[in-house]
Amino acid sequence: MEKFVSWNVNGIRAILRKDFMAFFDREDADVFGVQETKCQEGQVELDLPGYHQVWSYAEKKGYSGTAVFSKKEPLQVVRKVGLPVADEEGRVCACEFEGYWFVSVYSPNSQDRLQRLPIREEWDAHLTRFLDGLAKDKPVILCGDLNVAHKPIDIDDPEKNAGHAGFTDAERDDLTRLLDSGFVDTFRYLHPTEADVYTWWSYRERARRTNAGWRLDYFLVSDALKDKVAAASCLTQVMGSDHCPVTLTLDLSAPGRS
Template sequence: MKLISWNVNGLRAAVRKGFVDTFNDFNSDIFALQEIKLSEGQLDLKLDGYEMFYNYAERKGYSGTAVFTREKPLNVTYGMGIEEHDSEGRIINLEYDDFYFITCYTPNSKRKLERLEYRMVWEDDFRNYLNNLNGKKPIILCGDLNVAHREIDLANPKTNRKSAGFTDEERNKFTELLNAGYVDTFRHFYPEQPEEYSWWSNFANSRERNIGWRIDYFVVSNGITKDLKDAKIHQSVMGSDHCPVELLLK
């Protein structure tokens, strides 16, 4: 089974940049998107053979997620059931026989860390949400989780210690998540592989110079590790300031 996750930084813009060709080239079983920046009815996208699910933010042109799947889910839910968190379209959960597939676009703490306090609340509530699901069946979580967990996960760790996405607080919350019974699949296969990033700033030719951050993930329940085949970061795929990430299951 091939799973893809991609923060497209605006799905309409991505479509103009060749998204459909990229989507078809991947030929995935499930394809998850973050930051679609859509309202209902703004895009008429047809993908043969796929069921399509969207979670739109209430605010226009902001946030939002989508999942396109070949396999019909048993059930689909949106958000984590907490009003404080569920107006921005950040979570879609597809339930299957053997697992939950969840895509998430984690809130950014912003440049002056003005949203860091809220982010800490989100992290605790989201971890509890995942743990409740994981008590029923394993989970596969993907998305832009807006944190570079380790120093190896960004090009300039020393100068970014107090930057959104690399604060001690955010990194510690990701550690708490993993310690609760989950695996960062890319680091499972490539624990010390450097210069593997999934997002680059639009400034100073950061992508060409590979001055990036790894903030897009597939995270799975510990019990699924035996079924993992490989994890990939597709740095050469253009169309967004992020690149797609992939998980292969046996």
């Protein structure tokens, strides 16, 4: 079994002042993906014995950023994918391992009044092409804050939030296209009808108290890994960020799809 964890930490320096290290040690993940690190090179030093650290920084200080911490050293790392919003904002951190690619991403938010929706749609199309290219080499494990609730079951009040950033038809359709290109939403694969499970809650509305949330954080895997998915969960009780961690366990020794 191999265990994977992903968490939008909403600032790595801030969460280090909370219980991040205790959580990290307790989970003992083989690979740990992080999003929204909000730091530059040299601004934080993580003491992670037994782990290799790969960071993808945004050019803008205190903004965006992704990282991957892994017990095995990556065979290669990709941070630049040829799209300004990804490359300038540190939104992709892809690591190749012996049996798979592991990709930590932080999708752009379409923002109020959908100001950034065109950039978001360009990102979605480019990300799908990028992942499809990786998948031609070996299976892909994608984790991260995709900034979209895919289905009505993935959001607390779908009627109220219809058309808002993160729940537009365009964003939801883009995620459907990514899945249709050969990927599986691991949480929904194992829990197709489980409702009221979210990964993000607004600080402004104190939404976590009433569980008025959105499921924005995912583990997607290539179809070739579908039959190896042993567990997938949203750790809704873990605090420290406005997002909660999500986990995935793969039984890579299980027979795969032919």
